[in-house]
Amino acid sequence: MEKIRLQKIIAESGLCSRRKAEEYIRLGKVKVNGRPVKLGDGAYFKDIITVDGERVYREKKRKLSYIMMNKPRGYVTSMSDELGRKCVTELLKGVSGRVYPVGRLDKNSEGLLLFTNDGAFAHDIMHPGRMVSKTYRVTVRPNITDEQLISLSEGVEIDGRKTLPANVNVLNHEAGRVVLQIVIKEGRNRQVRKMCEAVGLEVARLRRTAIGPLKLGMLKPGEHRELTAEELRAIRTAISKGQ
Numbered sequence: 314m315e316k317i318r319l320q321k322i323i324a325e326s327g328l329c330s331r332r333k334a335e336e337y338i339r340l341g342k343v344k345v346n347g348r349p350v351k352l353g354d355g356a357y358f359k360d361i362i363t364v365d366g367e368r369v370y371r372e373k374k375r376k377l378s379y380i381m382m383n384k385p386r387g388y389v390t391s392m393s394d395e396l397g398r399k400c401v402t403e404l405l406k407g408v409s410g411r412v413y414p415v416g417r418l419d420k421n422s423e424g425l426l427l428f429t430n431d432g433a434f435a436h437d438i439m440h441p442g443r444m445v446s447k448t449y450r451v452t453v454r455p456n457i458t459d460e461q462l463i464s465l466s467e468g469v470e471i472d473g474r475k476t477l478p479a480n481v482n483v484l485n486h487e488a489g490r491v492v493l494q495i496v497i498k499e500g501r502n503r504q505v506r507k508m509c510e511a512v513g514l515e516v517a518r519l520r521r522t523a524i525g526p527l528k529l530g531m532l533k534p535g536e537h538r539e540l541t542a543e544e545l546r547a548i549r550t551a552i553s554k555g556q
Contacts, residue, residue: 316355319343322362324432326369327411329392331436337364378412379545380405380428381527385534390417390426401426404535415439419503424449424521425529428537437552438524444498445551448523449505453514455489461512465495471507479508490517525551 323334323343337343338352342365345356356362362369384390388399392413401414405428415427415435429435437443462483468476477499485492495505509516522529526547532538540548 316357318353318355319345319350319362320352321432322356323364323369324436327413327430327432328364328367328369329413329432330415330439331432332439333413334364334432376410377431377434378408378410378429379431379434379540380408380412380537381529381532381540382426382428382537383529383532383534384418384423384426386421386423389420390414405537408537416500418521419506422506422519422521423534424519425524425527426521427524427527438548439500441499443552445525445548446496446498446523447500447521449495449497450484450518450520450522451493451495451505451509451516452518453491453493453509454517455515457483457486457491457493457514461514464512465508469508469511471504471511472501476501476504476508524548 319338320331320334323329323337324331328334329337334343335352338350338354341349343350344363345354345360347361382401382404384401385404388401388404391400392402394400398420405412408428410430412428412430413435415429415438418424418426427438438445462481465481466479468478470476477497479498480494480496482494483491484494495508497504501507505519506516520529527540527544
C-alpha cells in the first residue's frame with residue numbers, strides 16, 4: 314500500500330484546507346507517530362498523525378458540506394482568534410461536523426464566504442491557476458478619475474507585484490462617493506483594498522457579491538445555507554474552465 318500525502322490526509326479529515334495543511338507542515342506543527350515531518354512526506358492509514366498536538370482522524374466515509382454565508386463586518390475569518398475577536402465560525406449555528414472557511418474576508422469586509430470540509434474543493438477555489446473570479450461591490454472616496462479606473466483595470470503594483478487585469482465598472486457616482494464593481498481572478502491578501510489604496514482611493518465599504526457563478530443573492534448578514542446541487546455543478550464547471 315502506498316503512502317498518501319500528509320496535506321491530502323489532513324484536508325480530507327476536515328481539519329483545514331490543503332493549503333493550510335501545507336503551511337502547518339512547513340512550520341513543523343505536523344508529526345507522524347510522534348516524529349516531525351516535511352512537505353512531501355506521506356503516511357499510511359494506521360499511522361498516528363497530529364497537527365499542533367491535535368490528532369487527525371481519517372474517516373472512510375464523511376458527508377461533504379458546502380455552505381455559503383453572508384459574512385457581516387466585525388468578524389474575522391478564522392476558526393479561533395487569540396485576540397478574542399468574533400470569528401465567523403460562531404455564526405455557523407446548526408451545522409453538523411467541522412467545516413472551515415475557503416479563503417478569507419478581512420474583519421471590515423463583508424459578503425459571500427464559503428465553508429466546506431472538502432479539502433480538494435477548497436484547494437481548487439483558492440488555487441491561483443484555476444482563475445475563479447471574485448466579484449466585489451466597493452464604495453470608495455472621494456471621487457474617481459478616468460486614470461484611476463484605467464489603472465485598476467490594467468493592474469497596479471501591490472506587495473511588489475503587479476495585479477492581473479480586472480474588470481472595473483462604476484455602478485453609482487455621487488459627490489464624494491463612488492460605488493464600483495470590481496471583478497478579479499486572483500486571491501491575494503486584501504487585494505481589492507490594496508488596489509484601491511494604490512491609486513489613492515479610500516475604501517469606505519467592501520462587499521463580495523459573487524465567487525464564480527455563486528451569487529450572494531438575498532442572504533442576510535450573518536445567515537448561511539447549503540449550496541444547492543445546481544450551484545455545486547456550476548462552481549465545479551467554473552473551476553474546470555477557470556471562470
